[in-house]
Amino acid sequence: MEQKRLYKSSTNRVLCGVCGGIGEYFNIDPTIIRLIFVLFIFGVGSGLLAYIVAAIIMPEQKY
Numbered sequence: 001m002e003q004k005r006l007y008k009s010s011t012n013r014v015l016c017g018v019c020g021g022i023g024e025y026f027n028i029d030p031t032i033i034r035l036i037f038v039l040f041i042f043g044v045g046s047g048l049l050a051y052i053v054a055a056i057i058m059p060e061q062k063y
C-alpha cells in the first residue's frame with residue numbers, strides 16, 4: 001500500500017501550488033481550499049502566515 005504524501009501541486013497552481021496540493025491530497029476542489037485561505041486572511045488574519053509557512057515547508061511534487 002502506497003503512503004499518501006502532501007506536496008505542492010505542479011499542475012494546479014496559482015501562486016506556489018499549496019492550495020492545489022492540499023486539494024489533491026484530500027481529493028477536493030482546490031478552489032474551496034483557496035476560499036478557506038481567503039476567509040482566514042480576512043477573518044482571523046493568520047491565513048497569509050499559514051500559506052507562507054506551507055509554501056516554504058511543503059516539498060515540490062516530482063513526476
